[in-house]
Amino acid sequence: MFHEMYNAWPFFRVTIDLVEMVFAKGDPGIAALYDKLLVSEDLWSFGELLRSDYEETKSLLLQVAGHNELLEGDPCLKQRLRLRDSYITTLNVCQAYTLKRIRDPTYNVTLRPHITKEYIESKPAAELVSLNPESEYAPGLEDTLILTMKGI
Template sequence: MVQAKFGLPQIAVRQLEIYTTAVLLATLRPPHPPREEKCRQVMEEISKTSCQYYRSMVYENPEFLSYFHEATPQAELGFLNIGSRPTRRKASTGISHLRAIPWVFAWTQTRLVLPAWLGVGIGLEDACNKGYKEDMQAMYKEWPFFQSTIDLIEMVLAKADISISNHYDEVLVSDGRRILGEKLRSELAATEKFVLVVSGHEKLSENNRILRRLIESRLPYLNPMNMLQVEILRRLRQDDDNNKLRDALLITINGIAAGMRNTG
């Protein structure tokens, strides 16, 4: 990401202009708080429900950690020269000791991008069931913080791909754990549904056509790299001392990261 944003002088200057403009706008014209206190209450309820679901899935589901190791290249990231620190804080296999960047990075590689949206759909659905649908639609139009949050989730969902994630499961995940992947992909589809309900858009990132066009233009190059990565992972896990396969995996990881842009 540093190379992409600051690798060339002209791009670096443009990037600094964007950062400077954002700081000036936030300082001189800070965003307005929600007009009604009820908006904060709705936001708190969404957050609470989302957090509870996220923790129940990631920390309390006994199959989740094993599924994570099988379905993503997380274990293989430790062999690659892509960071200044190890992927874990301690010599433990637990989720709590995994650093935040490889946690997001691994899910981004498989196009599920799970940490960005897991729990959001449940939170929005629960709020709709409680009669807050119109309130959330008004919040999206009138509260910049809420609008920005929903727009960011829309952007990530536009980059996710259920069929690609399913292919990782079919090739890499043991039969008994694939049901968990199916559940997660079902939740991804539900999240997209309720995010669109709140934003009022017919398609993801409908209000940002440039971003949507950029995402769509990269897919013809991104999808084949995912297919290659799945096959390389399958072979590498049967022959983990194969340096040629490791080098090939590094190329796919760099390519997918460049195509997805959201690396962690």
């Protein structure tokens, strides 16, 4: 019945297409990272339940739209979202670790062996760190959080 409504009722179709776009932008993996870093362990099961509900709802949404994958009916939008995925994912990861660091100043990220600690000082990075020298957090943390929110 819902599939027939999707095909026959323009308003219903547009609504389902908008919900499909929202689901295409969602990333349960990033949500799991936020849980792991920022949520107390006793609430992790709630996050797992939400991610399970996300997958179930996505499956039902695809059935209603008659699609095999999200945004199958809008390949241009699908391509645009794919192009931005690497940037958005990076910003989300930066935001999650920045929030973790702000909430727990003793938290330190352990670098993997293949990642070097060497970096080249550059004026723009130094300027970013000095954007908000009055912050109560370590230099650059609050600015990083603000930049990730604006970027996302």
